[in-house]
Amino acid sequence: MEPIHPLSRRKFLSATTKTTALGLLASGLPTGWAGAVGASEAPESPNVNFGMIALTDCSPIVIAHEKGLFKKYGIYSTITKGASWAAIRDSLSNGDIQATHMLLGMPIASTMGLGGSPKKAMVAPWILNRNGQAISLSNSLKGKVGADPKALKPLVDAAKAAGKPMPFAMTFPPGTHAMWLRYWLAAGGINPGNASGGGADVSLITIPPPQMVANMQAGKMDGFCVGEPWNAKTIKDGIGFTAINTQDIWKDHPEKVCAFTEEFANKNPKTVKAVLKALHEASVWLDNMSNRPEGAGIVSAATYINCSADAILPRLQGKYDMGDGRKFKDSNYMIFSDRNCNYPQPKYAKWWLTQLRRWGFTDGAPDYEGVTKKVMRADIYEEAMKEIGYKHGGLSNAPEKFFDGKTFDPKADLDGFAKSFSISALKG
Numbered sequence: 001m002e003p004i005h006p007l008s009r010r011k012f013l014s015a016t017t018k019t020t021a022l023g024l025l026a027s028g029l030p031t032g033w034a035g036a037v038g039a040s041e042a043p044e045s046p047n048v049n050f051g052m053i054a055l056t057d058c059s060p061i062v063i064a065h066e067k068g069l070f071k072k073y074g075i076y077s078t079i080t081k082g083a084s085w086a087a088i089r090d091s092l093s094n095g096d097i098q099a100t101h102m103l104l105g106m107p108i109a110s111t112m113g114l115g116g117s118p119k120k121a122m123v124a125p126w127i128l129n130r131n132g133q134a135i136s137l138s139n140s141l142k143g144k145v146g147a148d149p150k151a152l153k154p155l156v157d158a159a160k161a162a163g164k165p166m167p168f169a170m171t172f173p174p175g176t177h178a179m180w181l182r183y184w185l186a187a188g189g190i191n192p193g194n195a196s197g198g199g200a201d202v203s204l205i206t207i208p209p210p211q212m213v214a215n216m217q218a219g220k221m222d223g224f225c226v227g228e229p230w231n232a233k234t235i236k237d238g239i240g241f242t243a244i245n246t247q248d249i250w251k252d253h254p255e256k257v258c259a260f261t262e263e264f265a266n267k268n269p270k271t272v273k274a275v276l277k278a279l280h281e282a283s284v285w286l287d288n289m290s291n292r293p294e295g296a297g298i299v300s301a302a303t304y305i306n307c308s309a310d311a312i313l314p315r316l317q318g319k320y321d322m323g324d325g326r327k328f329k330d331s332n333y334m335i336f337s338d339r340n341c342n343y344p345q346p347k348y349a350k351w352w353l354t355q356l357r358r359w360g361f362t363d364g365a366p367d368y369e370g371v372t373k374k375v376m377r378a379d380i381y382e383e384a385m386k387e388i389g390y391k392h393g394g395l396s397n398a399p400e401k402f403f404d405g406k407t408f409d410p411k412a413d414l415d416g417f418a419k420s421f422s423i424s425a426l427k428g
Helices: 009-027 056-066 085-094 105-112 153-161 176-187 209-217 230-236 262-267 269-286 289-299 309-316 346-358 368-375 378-387 414-418
Strands: 047-052 076-081 099-103 122-127 133-138 167-170 203-206 223-227 240-245 256-261 319-321 327-329
Touching (some): 047 085, 056 099, 056 256, 056 269, 056 289, 056 309, 085 256, 099 105, 105 122, 105 176, 105 256, 105 346, 105 368, 122 262, 133 230, 176 203, 176 223, 176 346, 209 223, 209 230, 223 230, 230 240, 230 309, 256 262, 256 269, 262 269, 289 309, 309 319, 346 368
Parallel strands (some): 047 099, 167 223
Antiparallel strands (some): 099 256, 122 256, 133 223, 319 327
């Protein structure tokens, strides 16, 4: 890891200007060339500590660090692995870390003060990845339940009637894994309960990602939703199987973001843009499939995911062994740059707000437009990409389709959509 360099801003700017001037003289490239950091572009806060959780989708941050891409844009990076998403949130809020790998729902919830967190405005100017999560079930359900959650309902009903509701785990209540699990269960006629657990047919528990496998092995849960490599590891260890991949619930769904506090982003706009430029290069590198074996090896280290590369790589390549006899090549594997992956689309925050509303996390209808504008900072993304000459795919308001036949139209009645589900915490 690169150490944090205790440079004053004046010394850093002076050193950067001298180095860049020599480089430009040698190359003949003008100021503003992609990758050159001149005095006018230098980060206000060059020392950035990045948070991460042990999941494959931390890869862009790790690769940007290990490949020297942060340094290329004037960022002296360190990486701190968090024990849980709540710990990551708190570290970002109190300034121990300045940027972080984070579940999409977290900056939304934090900005609104939901899910037990203190209200702290956060911004997401970058989507780190799409796809690549899964819902895993214990071996006791193998042959009984597959991708269709309707097969699970009679088993859930019997357990509930016996006074022993089946436990299912997610990683953070307003986060992505919780929403995928809730959506899948509800599509099968199973009520996951409101934000406080009321009305539930099952027991929803919160477990940090790296602890999922051990807890299932100990018999603490019947299923969980988490990112890779922990679903693949569940199969490798012979304790469970994959029921469904999240890209089969919502193709190319948003997943993790690189988040900052709003305060930090406002005070350090050049720093944030430098981070995004480095993440862009790392993401492009990762989506070159010939680089994925090396990438899996890098992120497998104990300081990062702490899981063998051979458990990480196959699903990064779209090779899915579901653990119950189903094997296939999925073209909708985890992506980091392709298909306009990184653009922080406002419609994703709007969908999230409908689901927070649906499950009773909000007190009444949320400010759909206001919260979205505050969190999903496409303006920062567009500025950063313009400065390096990258032509992104731009804003999309196209409807999104889900595996249960539902279509979300971000231009339609958002609160009406939140209320349109037969299983919901909303009344009337």
